[in-house]
Amino acid sequence: MSLRQDIDLFSEEIAEETRKSVYSASKIKTEKRFDILAKDFEDADAVRKLASRIKQHTLENLPTYLKQAEEAMVANGVTVHWAKDGDEANAIVLEIMRRRKARKVVKSKSMVSEETHLVPFLEKHGMEAVETDLGEYIVQIDGDMPSHIVTPIIHKNRKQIGRSFEREGLGPYTEDPETLTAMARSFLRQKYLEADVGITGANFVVAESGRIALVTNEGNARFSMAATKTHIAMVGIEKLVPRDVDLSVMLSLLARSSTGQRLTVYTQFISGARAKSQEEGPEEMHVIFLDNGRSEVLASNCREILRCIRCGACMNICPVYRQTSGHAYRSVYPGPVGAVLSPLLNKSGYAPLADLPKASSLCGACQEVCPVDIPIPDLLVKLRHKGKDEGAERGAIATPGFGVWAKAASSPSLWKAGLVAGGAMNWIPRALLDIDPSARAWQGSRDLPRFEGGDFRAWLAERKKQGGGQ
């Protein structure tokens, strides 16, 4: 196995153009976030801490709130389903569709359905499933993967999109973003009107009212729920908050942290099928609560990560994300939140993604911008321990061995000998030092400073002699 971490190998292959667009887009969003929070709140930090406590309280009492949410939903006429894992959740969607004799689905952006690979699953079973978020639609027709949880095609430029639209027959090649958007508007509009089912996620679920809250800027979730007859919402079990009014805090932070908006353009609060007087919209509503590893995270010492409201602020500010882009994280959730969440939720276990918690300088910027104040650096350190404890190969790659250092540091005579011998480093050719592969990997991108150690005691003795040093 190579001594380079997978995330490094991925980032080496990123085109310079992509790296630049990811870097600048992330930077702009970070700046907008800072500006609007500082402008709109007396103490934005105190609001983050408040949101953090609301979510932490909910998680610590999750059984109570899940039960309350279920009861409220049933009272509202919603059918509630429970799925242990992605396969079960997908099977429930398929079953609802078959019962409704449905063939076509329009889907809004939902990270949880990315986790379960819902769209390929439905296609495999003969259903037509179309992503309706502009970015997600482009990802779908290109057979690509989202590289950011809020702006999924942050890694693509308008020329690539123009070629994809031309290839799919949406219209002649253009690079004009406005024309491209209009082409998608007119194409997807037909898809909404033909579809039988609209599938959404939920940004929040309110326990007391059984309402789901859903945010989009484009209006795709609204259209799904205006044009189709069945609404299915797939929701992670960690999405709850106790009261409707708790959303005043969460929503105040979500859009500001995410895109620098005060509120997302459309924030929908849905608690059932359409009103009796309403001409358009779903006749029935289903909610699928999905565990998919969340209850294990809740039981672990990293449960704070479940507070996450998926704003993307941590990836926007992260120096590692800005250089590597999202695909390097090889999972649905990139960036700092992904470095914690992805290995924990990974279907094939922790080990294959054990390098992600190491892809961080622990600078702490992610926690400072987090709207629910998740101690991401602490969690990353905990996961590094986990990687070591479980002997995950990827958890140890490119870490120089500390065995020799430990032995020397625990023996005064060896330590002194080392200090004397250390001077030799200054005249030994570098090539000879790189005998150990881990040393080679480490030094490949770093210069060894001149050795100037070993003189402290001599300096101190001389200083005392001269009467200095209190």
Add this chain to the structure above:
Amino acid sequence: MSSREEIFKRVAAATKGLEDRTELPAIEELLEKRSKLVPEANDESTLVEAFRIRWQEANGVLLDGVAELEVFLKEKGVGRGYADPELLVELGVTGESLGAEDRFLRSEVDSYGFGITRASLGIAETGTIVLKDCETSNRLAALAPWIHVAVLRKRSLVASLYDALGRLGNDPSNIFVTGPSKTADIEGILIEGVHGPGIQVCLLV
């Protein structure tokens, strides 16, 4: 064991022995930490002024009274449109004067240049209007046309997001709208009018 039982068993086990549990923050704290944008006074003219500023900051179009609406629609040169017939009666205008029909045909969804429906609440803090399902005559008419005109009564303005969330009631669909439909998915460039209206009007009456 059903999946439901198993999930409940797992979350119960995961949270059972937890010490130092976090208290649910009191309502007073939620109120105290609201943004600086919540107007201090609660009278109609203060709320209208604050709403006007925020709504326009979110790129919404604000019109005062039906006369302004007639001029606006003429200027935009929109052809066929739709208006909630009951709402027109309340406003004291006829469909003909606005060029609006009283039915929204799903089969001709792209032929309507505008849709006029009711807004149930407005939020001064954020410049937001609230569309309740019971008071929206047709979901598609409020969404599909390039121009959506939401008719909002000044007395239906509330000060804060917090206040509006306390008034969701038992309506199955409350939609908070803050400006026109938009995206920045392509190279971060802001484009208005993706799936919903490219022009979002609020007609204050």
